[in-house]
Amino acid sequence: MNKKIVLGALCVLLPRLVAAEGLFDAQEFRLDNGLRVIAIENHRAPIVKQMLWYQAGSTDERIGAGGSAHLLEHLMFRGTKLIPGQTFNTLLEKNGAESNAFTAYDNTVYHQLVDVGRLELAMFLEADRMKNLDIGETDFAAERDIVFQERKERVDNNPSGRFFEAMNRALWQEHPHARPVSGTDEEIKHLTRQDIEDFYKRFYVPNNAILVLSGDIDAVTAKELAQKYYGNLRPAGKKSIRSDFSAPPEDFKATVDMKMPQIRGNRVVKIFVAPSYQKQTEDVYSLMVWAAYLGEGETSKLYKKLVLQDKVALNVSAEFNPLSRSYGTFAISAMPAKGTTPEQLLAKIDQVWNEEMQNFDQKAAEKIKRKMLAGLVYMRDNPEDAAYIVGAMAAAGASLDEIEAYEQNIKAVKDADVRKAAQKLRAHAPQVTGILRPEENTDETNK
Template sequence: MNARSWMVAALALCLGGLTLPVAAETPPVHEYQLDNGMTVLVREDHRAPVAVSMVWYAVGSSYEQRPVTGISHVVEHMMFKGTESRETGEFSRLIAERGGRQNAFTGRDYTGYHQQLAVEHLPLAFELEADRMQNLVFDADEYEREMEVVREERRQRVEDNPTAKFIERFRATAWSASPYGQPVIGWMEDLDRLRLAEVEDWYQRWHGPESATLVVVGAVDPDEVHELAREHFGEVPARDRPEPVPASDIPDPGERSVTVRIPAELPFLALGWRVPTLGSIDLDDEEERGDVYALALLRAVLSGGRAAILPERLEREQGVAVGAGASYSSMSRLQDLFMLSGRPAPDVELDELEAALRDEVRRLKEEPLEEERLERARRQYVADELFSQDSMRAQAMRLGALQSTGIGWEAGERFLEGVQAVTAEDIQRVAQRYLVDDQLTVGRLIPRGQDQADNSGEEE
């Protein structure tokens, strides 16, 4: 059975009302451990004679402390510079000459580097990644040029994007001490003072094999990939991985709020509650896992398609929003935010939209969810999850993210089974337990020049 076939078969089982574990229908994940601590995960997918290769480092912005925010992202940029044996640009040129594609990304909990290329070129990808894992050169001129690129990236993505700038301030307010309150790209003040020596030290501390996971998905033999990994990565010396910064937020009960007044075309509202994730709980605790599954499905109940609660009631029935939705990342390393957000309809005040959102939360706590609505959300959630994993790259992304956050790829294999078991009572329970004012942050984006009567909490 090929990868597309198992996905369709699993989808049919789930949407047919059965609760068979989806993981039983998927090609297995083969896990290996190199002597230097590097983890290797391999999944076969023979739809095409290609492979996706990813090297993940378990370090991201949540490992940082001021005044060095953004440093993980800066290292990502520097990893495309030269090594002791290769000039800047040679990595990209060698992959492109063989018809491959390559890129990288930085998140809160990890940094990843990936290539998609014909299977016969997999040894080259391993060779290049092993080279920059241990032999990166930190040239001062290259660093200064790259820092200009990073600053411009921040200006375009954040400074010139009112919603992104608002969400950055909102998250900083929601967390007293959790590193999830700082932006992945870093604060501009920190980027301006960051020094090359600090960046090189960050690379040396966090980018060794003991912090790395190699993920390969494609038309490969798992044991052959293991041997190839041993050949190229096995001799890279392990380093002493430091302890991450304290990760938990300081208990600070009480609702928080922030009002951001900046140039913008439209107002925006966000409500965020601090809630558990798979990475922040005891995975052996069935009740805690059940809460995360229920929160994940609650997000779909509220925002999973046009038939979900928020689009149906706030947009079409009440007409108080031109867009309203929910978001929640269940597979984060630390506690995260369960968020409701939206833009008010013309001539609707932010207070009216906030009241409507709070009313939906109140209803979730007081009234058990209709079984028909719950089942529709469950089916939509399962379908979205399965189809999102249809590509080799998406499969590799999921495996690498789960492993790098410390959750472990096995928890992801069990996730859909857990979601399928969520009941209306579970939804009501987590709404009552977690969507409470003591864990709430309210954020309002008000276009500068509007509603100047109340300047409390103003952010310039």
């Protein structure tokens, strides 16, 4: 319902935006089959990053088939009817490509960094595996074992990985963010080839993907090549990419208090369900400003008050992530200093939030906005970073105009908007508070 307001604001701003320099000066077009293409020019080195963002991730899995999106991501490297077996990998290797992929809640992303002379090969191969994937039984079994090992490596070898999984379960309840992207151990073991094929057929179509080409390529050539390699892929009918999952109710508060034998010192984390580019979009830029002011870096208020002044924390930081098809998150993490309990630190964090919300005036707003906008030109340095940022924002539903107008959108934030957004989040957003402690409470830091 708030989309209209934002659209209205954009219309007013638009004439100004056209004249202003964008963040990347990228160009966007759509092929007839619905594939969205974004080209970002950067001619320093003769290299291009190709990223293909499918709008499908763990969020879109059948209940009980957790890990399908991720296992499919792995199997995409195991051959197609045209490029069988390991040929995909060996062809890219011979041609000096760095090729990889990742799976997230809302997206599965395939990417290659290549010498520009090999870009067409990478595009050919990426387009081919959108339609010709061939999953063999042996490959399926081996790859299911591999993703099981990956889960062990990423989550079970990392105590805070387990902690964050527990927090997400407690916070998100019925929402798909409650489930780990990798799937659980049991889910992975029980995945079938059919699960993977269903997911592939349903979601891996051009009208459900965004292609980003970033580097030594102009938009005209990017369009020509996108048409050449991806233009013949057939779109699928209207798919139901859901984003209407319900969040936990307003005022919902959960607590996770966990002990693990590996842990050597306490830590505390607070996560709020927050606005995103899709939900309550009017608060997105206000909360970016709030996160920067409150907890990004060592000149932020939380750091100043808790680490430098009161010496109750060793570290503290805040992070706002509005990149989601449904809800975003606003998170604060901290490590208590000697002599401070996790509970005391959590109370302090809340206190600083409250005080600073009231202190946040126009002067404070202008100062933090200046900092946020300093050095935007660095964004134009690395074509890999640019591809990632633009792709992630576009996949989360931001239009290219919105991505380009970051500077103007931050500048437009008023101090009153920030106070309001921060207050709304603190008072009403569903939230989880987590404490991770050593198993034996004998450590001196806990006294």
